[in-house]
Amino acid sequence: MNNSRLIEDIKSALDISDIIGQYTSLRRTRRGYSGLCPFHDEKTPSFHVYTDSQSYYCFSCHEAGDIFTFVMKKNGLTFQEAIELLASRAGINPESYGHHQQKRARTLYDVMNMADEFYRGNFVRLPGGKAYIERRGITISEAESFGLGYATDSWDGLIQAMSAKGIGTRELVDAGLIIEGQKGFYDRFRGRVIFPVRDISGRIIAFGGRAVVQDTGAKYINSPETEIYHKRNNLYLLNAASSQIRQKGYSILCEGYMDALRLHKCGFRESAASLGTSLTAEQAVLLKRFADRCYICYDGDSAGRKAALRGMYILAENGLDVRIVRLPDGQDPDDFLRANPPESFRRALKDALPLIPYHVETLKPELNDPLRRKKALNDLWEGVKRVKPDDSAQYVASLSQAFRIPTEEMRKRIFNGAMPNDTPKFKPEPELLNIDGELECALCASLMRYRECRLRVKPGEIYGLLTNPDAQITAEAMISGNPEDALNIWRTTGDSNLEGIIARGEICLDEMRVPENEKWQHVYSGLEKLRIERRIREIEEKFSSNTATNDDLREISELRRKLQELKI
Numbered sequence: 242m243n244n245s246r247l248i249e250d251i252k253s254a255l256d257i258s259d260i261i262g263q264y265t266s267l268r269r270t271r272r273g274y275s276g277l278c279p280f281h282d283e284k285t286p287s288f289h290v291y292t293d294s295q296s297y298y299c300f301s302c303h304e305a306g307d308i309f310t311f312v313m314k315k316n317g318l319t320f321q322e323a324i325e326l327l328a329s330r331a332g333i334n335p336e337s338y339g340h341h342q343q344k345r346a347r348t349l350y351d352v353m354n355m356a357d358e359f360y361r362g363n364f365v366r367l368p369g370g371k372a373y374i375e376r377r378g379i380t381i382s383e384a385e386s387f388g389l390g391y392a393t394d395s396w397d398g399l400i401q402a403m404s405a406k407g408i409g410t411r412e413l414v415d416a417g418l419i420i421e422g423q424k425g426f427y428d429r430f431r432g433r434v435i436f437p438v439r440d441i442s443g444r445i446i447a448f449g450g451r452a453v454v455q456d457t458g459a460k461y462i463n464s465p466e467t468e469i470y471h472k473r474n475n476l477y478l479l480n481a482a483s484s485q486i487r488q489k490g491y492s493i494l495c496e497g498y499m500d501a502l503r504l505h506k507c508g509f510r511e512s513a514a515s516l517g518t519s520l521t522a523e524q525a526v527l528l529k530r531f532a533d534r535c536y537i538c539y540d541g542d543s544a545g546r547k548a549a550l551r552g553m554y555i556l557a558e559n560g561l562d563v564r565i566v567r568l569p570d571g572q573d574p575d576d577f578l579r580a581n582p583p584e585s586f587r588r589a590l591k592d593a594l595p596l597i598p599y600h601v602e603t604l605k606p607e608l609n610d611p612l613r614r615k616k617a618l619n620d621l622w623e624g625v626k627r628v629k630p631d632d633s634a635q636y637v638a639s640l641s642q643a644f645r646i647p648t649e650e651m652r653k654r655i656f657n658g659a660m661p662n663d664t665p666k667f668k669p670e671p672e673l674l675n676i677d678g679e680l681e682c683a684l685c686a687s688l689m690r691y692r693e694c695r696l697r698v699k700p701g702e703i704y705g706l707l708t709n710p711d712a713q714i715t716a717e718a719m720i721s722g723n724p725e726d727a728l729n730i731w732r733t734t735g736d737s738n739l740e741g742i743i744a745r746g747e748i749c750l751d752e753m754r755v756p757e758n759e760k761w762q763h764v765y766s767g768l769e770k771l772r773i774e775r776r777i778r779e780i781e782e783k784f785s786s787n788t789a790t791n792d793d794l795r796e797i798s799e800l801r802r803k804l805q806e807l808k809i
Contacts (some may be wrong), residue, residue, distance in 0.1 A: 389434060
């Protein structure tokens, strides 16, 4: 038995920084890496990993050793168990060195490994899994490299195979591999391609199964929670992605097994999948060990994006810089990369939005709807509160636009935690409203004040008179419903700009030196005059650039005639 050679070969095959990096976030230094010590609580890094000697040392608690020492202490393993674990991680067979494994009690990890051998054997021998994988554009060799397996459409195929190896039904139930029904035990996975789920150390802890034939129940089923498998603590393919994540400085997080496989196949080996569950703080901590930035690449439909926002804020709350990759509606990463070259996905990564601006963009339809605006603002603020003020303050421009308050006021609200819709009653300030003229405000106020005007005008003719989007929104609210109801909604939701337009318009109407019954016509005619003058200038610019037509000549003559007829 050449135990010393086995140990040296394991050390040569594995990088100690990759193993330790699974437990604490490491930063590159001149001689290796440094980070917070994984053996004791500390705020200032005193733990160092030396790549030349493949060793570690903590200058605070004085823990020291090599890759074997580390794995033994962090996992509570014996030296022999550490050799087996690390040899498996390195792809080395200890028996070829004459190394005899120490006899020990069979664990759930052993049961999962035996089940994995059964599923992988089925994949190689039988056509069902291969046919599905090839339809999805994955080659057989690629599937085998990811350890994919196949569960036959049999009620007890796994039970019989494991029984022949001395595995009892109780062990299989504890591993989540079979189910106990009223008529006895049966296999959990049947007629499915099998995806092995490994923990960060590379041990198989669960399986996912994708139906290969339609109408056979749920498309995907997953292992239940067991003694060794807790969904909230794991991510699919993270063990394979961890070194790439550390090297590139970011992770890519998707939803499904096939999404993760496709990303790896297309060169994005820094990708992992969330196992079909809501994102958790434990997963955030896991990702942050390797890099501070995380790109979220979930399905492109709007419902899926909104549903995932809560989990994204959990990641941000735990210190990750979250960026959202936007794909066309209805496409997931697998769909997108099957239809587009990898460079297209790299561009999507480059164009990814930070979490808060993305949230604002997602809520735009609701933010522009007076009846849904209050709920949308509450939703946005609940997210903002979960992010550190220093981080959310970077996006004060997006937030001030969403809440329609000045940026400095928004900044104050971020740091004192008070929701912006608690703002005192608006006092109109011309520079805040950003409206070209007083007449646009006056028109909105006239629509509120004079019922007969609201009944007489049509939205189309009003929009042509108004140049400011907020004024257009205000005028539409006055025409389409009860003005008092609209004002109450704005006061509740903090729409100070829209309420301010009415307030400023009221002042303008009161200061007009014309009889009350002529004010509407005075405002309307004034805005019509401005509209005609804008159009005349546009046509004159065409004449200046020699692009005008005979139609333009006729139009400008008609506009000048109308301008002379206006009594203002």
